[in-house]
Amino acid sequence: MYHKDKDISDFRVVGINYKKTDAALRGQFAINNDQYARILANAPERGLKAFFILSTCNRTEIYGLAADATQLMELICSEAEGDIDTFSKIAYVKNGWDAVEHIFQVSSGLDSQILGDYEILGQIKNSAKFAKENGFICPFMERLLNCVLQASKAIKTHTNLSGGTVSVSFAAVQYIKEHVTSIKDKKILLLGTGKIGRNTCKNLVDYLETTNITLVNRTEEKAQALASELGLKSAPVTEINEQIAASDIILVATNSPEPTILKSHLEGNGKKLIIDLSVPCNVEEAAQKLEGITFINVDELSKIKDQTLQARKAEVPKALAIIQGHIHEFEEWYDMRKHVPMLKEVKYKLQEISTKHIQLPASSEEKIQKVINTLAIKVRSNNTIGCNYIEAINEYIA
Numbered sequence: 001m002y003h004k005d006k007d008i009s010d011f012r013v014v015g016i017n018y019k020k021t022d023a024a025l026r027g028q029f030a031i032n033n034d035q036y037a038r039i040l041a042n043a044p045e046r047g048l049k050a051f052f053i054l055s056t057c058n059r060t061e062i063y064g065l066a067a068d069a070t071q072l073m074e075l076i077c078s079e080a081e082g083d084i085d086t087f088s089k090i091a092y093v094k095n096g097w098d099a100v101e102h103i104f105q106v107s108s109g110l111d112s113q114i115l116g117d118y119e120i121l122g123q124i125k126n127s128a129k130f131a132k133e134n135g136f137i138c139p140f141m142e143r144l145l146n147c148v149l150q151a152s153k154a155i156k157t158h159t160n161l162s163g164g165t166v167s168v169s170f171a172a173v174q175y176i177k178e179h180v181t182s183i184k185d186k187k188i189l190l191l192g193t194g195k196i197g198r199n200t201c202k203n204l205v206d207y208l209e210t211t212n213i214t215l216v217n218r219t220e221e222k223a224q225a226l227a228s229e230l231g232l233k234s235a236p237v238t239e240i241n242e243q244i245a246a247s248d249i250i251l252v253a254t255n256s257p258e259p260t261i262l263k264s265h266l267e268g269n270g271k272k273l274i275i276d277l278s279v280p281c282n283v284e285e286a287a288q289k290l291e292g293i294t295f296i297n298v299d300e301l302s303k304i305k306d307q308t309l310q311a312r313k314a315e316v317p318k319a320l321a322i323i324q325g326h327i328h329e330f331e332e333w334y335d336m337r338k339h340v341p342m343l344k345e346v347k348y349k350l351q352e353i354s355t356k357h358i359q360l361p362a363s364s365e366e367k368i369q370k371v372i373n374t375l376a377i378k379v380r381s382n383n384t385i386g387c388n389y390i391e392a393i394n395e396y397i398a
Contacts, residue, residue, distance in 0.1 A: 008334060011140070012095040013102050014072045015054075015061030018113045021090055023057075023297045027280025028082030031055040032255055033130075035079040040134045046075060050138040052131035054106075056123050057168060057196070057279040057298045058113040063103060065138065069093045081257070081280070100144065100330065104323045107152045109162060113302040114171065116312040118162040121152045122195065143333060151326035158322065161315040164308030169200035171301040172251060172275045173207045179294075180249065180273065184210050189247035191240070191260055193217040193226050196277055197253035204251075205230050214243055218254075245269040252276045252283060259284040266290050275301070 016029060031039070031053050039053065048071060051064025060080075062072045073091065077084040094102050102111070107124050109116040128145050131137050137145070155161055180186060190201055193215055204213055215234045217223035227234035235243050244250060244265045250272060254260050263286040266272065271292040276283045281297060288295040350368045 008100075009096045010065050010067060011063075011099050011144075012066055012069050012072060012093065013061055013063045013099040014069050014076070014091050014093050015059055016087070016091050017059035017061075017111070018299065018302065023279055023281055023299050025082075025090070026058070026060065029060045029076065029080045029087060030257075030280045031060060031076065031079060032257055035257075036127075036130060039075055039079050040131065040136060042078065043075060043136065046071060048072075048075060049136065050141055051075070051136055052128045052141075054124055054127045056120065057277060058302070059106075061106070063099070063141070065140070069095070097327075097331075100327060101323075103144070103148055104151055104327060107148045108155045108319055108323060109152075110316065110319055110323075113298070114166055114168060114304070115309060116161040116163070116315075117167050118152075118156060119167055119169075119195070119199070121149070125149070140334075144330060147326050147330045147333075151323050154322050154326070155319045159315040159318045161312055161319045163311060163315070166304070166306070166308045166312070167199070168277055168298055168301055169196055169253075170203050170207075171304045172200055172277060172296075173203040174304060174306075175275065175296060175301060176204075176208065176249060176273070183208050184212065186210075186212065186248040187246060188213045188249045188251070189216065189243050190214070190251045190253065191216050191282075192253035192255065192278070193222045194253065194255060197251075198226060200251055200253055200277065201226060201230065201232070205232070214247070216240055216243060241265060248272060250274045252278050254278050254282045256282055258282075259287070261287055263287040263290065266293060277301075 016026060018026070032055070036053055036055075043049070043051070048064060048066060051062055051066070051072065053076070054061045054063070060076065062076050064072055066072050070088075073084055073088055077087050080087070103124075105111045107121050109118055109120055112120055124145075128137060128141075132142070176183065188204065188210070190197060190204070190213060193201065197217075201213070201215065205211065211231050213232045215223040215227050215232060216237055216239070217234075218237055220234070220236050223234040226232070240260075244261060248271075250261065252260060252274065255278065257280065260278075260282040261274065262284045266287050267290065271294075273294045273296070274283055274288075275296045277298055279298065283295060287293065347368060350371065351365075354364045354368065
């Protein structure tokens with residue numbers, strides 16, 4: 001698919017995040033893989049050819065080239081459970097360089113619910129990769145994403161913004177340590193072994209020092225493989241009723257649009273701690289309110305405060321400085337790219353002069369390229385295209 005890039009002012013981000021919405025409201029606009037695929041399939045008829053969607057436990061955002069932010073809102077809401085009126089009231093909209101700065105901050109973990117949560121970078125890469133595979137990442141966005149990834153890696157390497165162990169999956173384990181006694185005697189059930197589930201599982205083993213954990217996943221082979229790797233147990237999804245009933249602690253990291261744990265699973269089965277890392281929430285609301293059930297979601301987990309988090313805050317100025325350096329590099333590329341049509345025109349004119357008028361030898365092509373390189377530098381520095389155009393022709397003829 002061919003993309004004709006638009007001006008930087010047409011680059012926009014529209015989204016919602018944890019700052020002004022709770023997990024339940026964010027869940028109405030969460031986009032799973034099936035919904036994402038349908039959005040990509042229907043986007044061309046809506047006039048959108050370059051975008052990607054980022055949907056995580058604490059944000060749903062769409063980045064793309066569009067004449068109007070409403071186009072992007074309508075695209076998200078075409079598949080989301082929530083309606084566009086609600087979304088438009090709670091969404092933030094950024095365009096141009098504000099949108100560019102936003103994606104840099106999001107990818108570095110500076111805008112995460114838990115400061116420095118580095119898992120966001122992998123989520124951005126996966127979301128953009130899916131869009132690219134379907135032809136929706138144009139050269140402008142590809143260059144921007146490459147700069148964003150470079151900045152995030154530099155922050156990871158040269159600062160301690162992601163130092164220590166603080167993430168939503170770790171916060172879940174920390175909550176269990178602080179609120180549950182005799183952990184080794186407790187039966188733990190983990191539903192979902194995707195990226196977040198896998199990270200949570202490893203943290204359970206490493207920090208709780210228990211293997212009394214059973215894994216259940218929609219694709220049974222994934223649960224079996226992870227259980228074998230960590231010395232745990234797994235069970236097929238057909239046994240979910242029995243596993244929920246037998247467990248003391250349940251962690252939910254599924255990607256289902258509908259609740260995985262129902263009121264009927266819990267009634268009459270004793271006290272349980274349920275930690276839901278999913279957005280939308282995968283525990284039925286009526287189940288959350290049952291007597292004897294302690295229910296914790298991602299918003300509750302994000303309230304953790306410890307020494308690691310305080311140390312990360314001290315690294316924010318360093319991270320911002322790195323981001324500004326990479327934004328400046330992107331600005332230089334963008335400014336240069338705007339002049340490409342003019343540079344091609346000058347090159348064509350010089351070639352025409354060479355062949356039709358002056359009839360210089362073939363080696364003149366090398367001289368032409370040197371003149372074009374010099375012109376590119378001068379245009380970027382002075383932004384005086386007309387004068388530089390004439391100067392380039394004079395320089396070649398001289």
